[in-house]
Amino acid sequence: MSVIHISNLKKEYSGNYVLKNINLNFDSGQIIGYIGPNGAGKSTTIKILTGIIQDFEGDINVLGMDIRKNAIDVKQRIGYIPENAVLYEVLTPVEYLRFVGGLYQLNEATIDRKTIELLRLFDLHDKANVRMNNFSKGMRQKVLLISGLIHNPDIIFLDEPLSGLDANAVILVKEILLQLKLAGKTIFYSSHIMDVVEKISDRIVIINKGEVIADGSFETLRSEAHKGSLETIFTSLTGNEQHQLTAGEFVEALK
Numbered sequence: 001m002s003v004i005h006i007s008n009l010k011k012e013y014s015g016n017y018v019l020k021n022i023n024l025n026f027d028s029g030q031i032i033g034y035i036g037p038n039g040a041g042k043s044t045t046i047k048i049l050t051g052i053i054q055d056f057e058g059d060i061n062v063l064g065m066d067i068r069k070n071a072i073d074v075k076q077r078i079g080y081i082p083e084n085a086v087l088y089e090v091l092t093p094v095e096y097l098r099f100v101g102g103l104y105q106l107n108e109a110t111i112d113r114k115t116i117e118l119l120r121l122f123d124l125h126d127k128a129n130v131r132m133n134n135f136s137k138g139m140r141q142k143v144l145l146i147s148g149l150i151h152n153p154d155i156i157f158l159d160e161p162l163s164g165l166d167a168n169a170v171i172l173v174k175e176i177l178l179q180l181k182l183a184g185k186t187i188f189y190s191s192h193i194m195d196v197v198e199k200i201s202d203r204i205v206i207i208n209k210g211e212v213i214a215d216g217s218f219e220t221l222r223s224e225a226h227k228g229s230l231e232t233i234f235t236s237l238t239g240n241e242q243h244q245l246t247a248g249e250f251v252e253a254l255k
């Protein structure tokens with residue numbers, strides 16, 4: 001069943017189209033890797049799909065609802081873990097997650113029960129009531145992940161979710177995403193870490209300059225591109241295979 005339907009999506013800033021006629025359908029129970037170079041339009045797409053940006057051309061349907069008309073209903077059933085989030089740093093994780101859980105209309109007992117358990121599983125139980133202003137990057141990222149998942153959403157949008165996490169936490173989050181997928185959730189995953197995208201995605205969409213330039217399973221992309229890893233497929237498709245040369249020029253320019 002199609003849970004995300006994107007039809008003729010375009011987005012412009014000051015007359016410059018950063019998304020150019022994107023058409024995509026995604027089925028439930030899949031991990032979708034959404035990748036592209038810096039500035040390709042990944043975060044903009046995610047912000048439109050999650051109802052944060054409402055000024056766009058085309059039609060977006062999420063979980064059977066038109067995002068323009070039903071943004072609030074859609075938001076209740078999706079989770080969004082943004083790239084750069086402003087956590088309310090004067091708050092503790094317990095206070096912050098109570099606030100977020102309240103937005104999702106969870107009752108306080110449920111929020112507190114989930115919060116304590118989820119913090120424990122992320123090794124943050126001893127920080128539950130400590131203000132987040134002195135938290136490390138990875139600790140903040142863990143709280144952010146919990147805040148996007150606490151209402152058990154049907155679709156989870158993640159923008160560079162492993163940022164700052166240590167190796168154990170990365171393995172744990174990858175495993176959580178795979179188990180959420182097996183439970184029927186749809187995961188929309190945007191990242192620059194190619195080997196993770198390669199390993200976890202059922203389908204990979206590559207965008208460049210606001211356009212879809214590749215779409216398929218890793219095996220399909222690999223056979224079409226005649227390349228080994230997703231990293232080499234990515235660099236050949238996005239037209240940047242001159243890294244050694246560019247690095248040399250960079251070092252030269254420093255002199």
Ligand SMILES: Nc1ncnc2c1ncn2[C@@H]1O[C@H](COP(=O)(O)OP(=O)(O)OP(=O)(O)O)[C@@H](O)[C@H]1O
Nearest residue numbers: 013014018036037038039040041042043044045083
């Ligand atoms: N609020 C804005 N006003 C004007 N231009 C914007 C705005 N937000 C994004 N853009 C532009 O839209 C384009 C796409 O940006 P976007 O953040 O979606 O890229 P991205 O693929 O997520 O990049 P990155 O990998 O660097 O995070 C960029 O050229 C960016 O400068």
